[in-house]
Amino acid sequence: MGWLSMATHPISVLAGSEHDALNLDRGWAIREDAFRFLVNDLTRLGARTVVEFGSGVSSIRLALALPNVHIVCIESDRQFRDRILALRSQFLGHGHSLAIELRELAWQRYASGIYLSYRFDSLPGEIDAAIIDGPPAWTRRGREACLYSVMKPLRVAGRVYLDDYRRRAERRIVKNWHLAYPGSFAMSVQNVGHTVCVLEKLKEGAGPQFAFPTFVDNVAQNTVLAFRWVFRGFRWKRRTSLT
Numbered sequence: 001m002g003w004l005s006m007a008t009h010p011i012s013v014l015a016g017s018e019h020d021a022l023n024l025d026r027g028w029a030i031r032e033d034a035f036r037f038l039v040n041d042l043t044r045l046g047a048r049t050v051v052e053f054g055s056g057v058s059s060i061r062l063a064l065a066l067p068n069v070h071i072v073c074i075e076s077d078r079q080f081r082d083r084i085l086a087l088r089s090q091f092l093g094h095g096h097s098l099a100i101e102l103r104e105l106a107w108q109r110y111a112s113g114i115y116l117s118y119r120f121d122s123l124p125g126e127i128d129a130a131i132i133d134g135p136p137a138w139t140r141r142g143r144e145a146c147l148y149s150v151m152k153p154l155r156v157a158g159r160v161y162l163d164d165y166r167r168r169a170e171r172r173i174v175k176n177w178h179l180a181y182p183g184s185f186a187m188s189v190q191n192v193g194h195t196v197c198v199l200e201k202l203k204e205g206a207g208p209q210f211a212f213p214t215f216v217d218n219v220a221q222n223t224v225l226a227f228r229w230v231f232r233g234f235r236w237k238r239r240t241s242l243t
């Protein structure tokens, strides 16, 4: 069954290159089966406000599939944001509520460490679900900070979907979340796309709390990040001095 056959409205009447432009089985996108799972789950949840960290074709497809849902996408890359805005004007009409907010990566502090993630700014007052599919993996623990920024407005029984759970880094991020908010989540893992981890918020609570294992992980990850930057800068300098 191709991606066109799924139950998401105007897409089924688009043709050729337009289908290709919205295909989620390409590049860094979330994958069609994972998207189908998301749409079904969000529909069952009765979601009205959804925040997606890391915009892309998925943002357009979500808006098409869930026209009554207010979708806020957070994006750090200006050029990428502009591409998604172009797709928005191409494919979405006035009936859809899709905001794509540019928030550059910035260092920020939470209980157990410092994180390079989307610059903190206001979010909708009540959020039913958050999809965490950014920032990119090179930020090391950038996705960990997304939950910390969204936990307060996320309603009880609301959900967090973390993509790429098949990677070791994402599994570690979920461990850190459990340590930051002990007993606050029910968790399941969906074997779709790059594997999606689903957390359901069980209760309101303080936090995030400090956790020593998270602190150690944070120092280690930021050290790797710093070394990579220094090494890249060194290589760039060598290349420019040779030319």
Ligand SMILES: C[S@@+](CC[C@H](N)C(=O)[O-])C[C@H]1O[C@@H](n2cnc3c(N)ncnc32)[C@H](O)[C@@H]1O
Binding pocket: 027, 028, 029, 030, 031, 053, 054, 055, 056, 057, 058, 059, 075, 076, 077, 080, 133, 134, 135, 136
């Ligand atoms: C995994 S992508 C998000 C994809 C989106 N949720 C989807 O499924 O269409 C995470 C971030 O990576 C960046 N990105 C996406 N595609 C990229 C590419 N081909 N090269 C470099 N960065 C990319 C963008 O900044 C994006 O927000």
